[in-house]
Amino acid sequence: MATDLTAAITRVHQQEWARVVAGLTRRFGDLDIAEDAAAEAFATAVERWPADGVPPNPGGWLTTTATRKALDRIRREAQRDTKHQAALMISDDTPHVANGPIDDDRLRLVFTCCHPALAPEARIALTLRMIGGLTVAQIAHAFLVQETTMAQRITRAKAKIRAAHIPYRVPSTADIQERVTAVLAVVYLIFDEGYLAGEGDDALRVDLSDEAIRLGRLLRNLLPDDGEVTGLLALMLLTDARRAARVSRTGELVTLADQDRGAWNRSLIAEGHALVRERLSAVAAGGPAPGRFQLQAAMNAVHTAAPDARDTDWSQIVALYDRLVAIDPSPVVRLNRAVAIAELDGPAVALAQVDRLGEWLEGYHAFHVTRADLLRRLHRSEEARTAYDRAIELAGNPAERAYLSRRRDELR
Template structure:
């Protein structure tokens, strides 16, 4: 086997097995920091040995065994050996030390542990992205629109706080689940987003992460039947993932929603997602409760996908849904998405005025500059549009998105302008 296939295999196995190994070691030992370090050591060993010895028949099992040995080696170097060695036997003990409880999946159990209320919401999400998805600090920083050094410090502090507070890796109680659910939903959605549109590296799409997020969403729905926001998140991910095959051109460029071949959408996923949206919105209304963030985002995507053609999109309904979303999530990004939808109703000049009020908050967000560039383009302000496209390209981490933005920039002045951009959260 040549070096290149082995390198590709290591990358794929890292995507598929990182969370499984970290979560398995954390369950058996109870120390998340040790689990992550031992898993990283195991992948280093794989990089060193697999090109020489070949990829083992069961890469995940090889990594779990190697990581377990690495963990014991680390424990033997600790000063408090006796206590640590006793704990290390848990690495080989398949008998659970407590009832299985409501969370039976190691990876989902890891999410709930990292979403402990002693941690800030941002720390919960960042730590779980690191441990569950194996994302780099740089990738997580992009997702949070912060500097890499800032995110590194945040993750380090979160781990230190977990140790200081003696936060256990254990089965969460029903009360724990309810308290931590908002953070868990945020984690799952960011894992999905990082797979759907990777923020760094050469991957244009990470199906392992989108599939993992949807799998976790289904587990949450099984765990919490009738929970409206869980159903809303699952519906949102299904509707977005249904467009997967239509999102990429043969040249590796992302294709906007308005330009996609709608016949290539996965109609099974579309139907499942739309059914969840309609059932949950109806149930929420019947109960006299306002819909939550994920329900509304799913509803927006459902409206987009109801349209047989882009020109048939009900933009007025989309703007109304954004107005409702602003009540529960008045963030600059939601305001950005609403402004681009407004452009389809009231024109690009009105939308641009709304976008410019968000410039300070979203200056480091590439989608802001991409949306602004498109509005300037439609207004015939080509010089300003080019500057905005350049800024968007500089900030964009996904290679396929950079190709798309570069093409749009290079078309400036080459003919009539088009209405090609839709809301960033439904853009692809």
């Protein structure tokens, strides 16, 4: 029974935290008050629900309790400022007036946390705290910094929101796409860190990838017609579907070509494919051209549709990369395209393209991983060994280092 109750409270926390915090932020206009009051409401639930039972409407119970906590805090303040007076004048039945193209408190909070005026690392931390409900300790652990450092980062972000008078609202229709791009970038960075941890002892950070997917589903519910929102969710689902096959029992990274496709999550793949088909239909019907997340999702759909790595339609993947390069000609995108070119036109052609990127990617470990593999396939073992050494030096993930070390040691 205690286990069931704990699971219920955890589930309610995951489902309701963002909604409660966002509603309090709209009402009181202060992130600190909203966060603290929500945390106190959940703490009260942990104390009372074991005796009273989970209420029929947990979200409503938490919102009411948190609102009382917030008002109590304001009343306790020694100085009665205008914020205090304004808050006391707001009654629970005050109608909410929409002030954006999409009226949802959680979406407002997402856009506030991911405002372009904040540094990227602050956006990630604030989003995980205010929307994801992760503790400061959890966020600090995820990004391998001291808890005090992460607390300061979040505090500074809140202070900047107050000082710069960053509005708690969804952007206007005219500039929403620009702001959505920043939001999606933050969510994808969170997922990417979970998918292949950049540092630390854990190869994968499942908590981060799960949280990013949850945020992606939230954004999809709030912005169902945004192609890039759908594309990002599809990309994360199709990538995460391979999670169980990505690390061997010995703790070594398993590349896509060598993964046991029977271990892939077919439910996530089916959901991701459905989202990709939805976007293809929208584009075919005259919708906007696909963006980077939609193109990447389509590539992953091609990979996950192949029953065996040898069945992969590399010509289709290269064609998708050509479209991606047209909108994002960054060195990293061109490096990834070269990997596909190696499967279509051979390692020599790909290596010539990769070597032209060294000026920009010398400090990027994936550049050296790609060069090492291409040199190995061309039987240029000594050069491959040097490239593997540099890749191992730069790689922060333990599973990837183990894989690269084995590949290097297999060279003649």
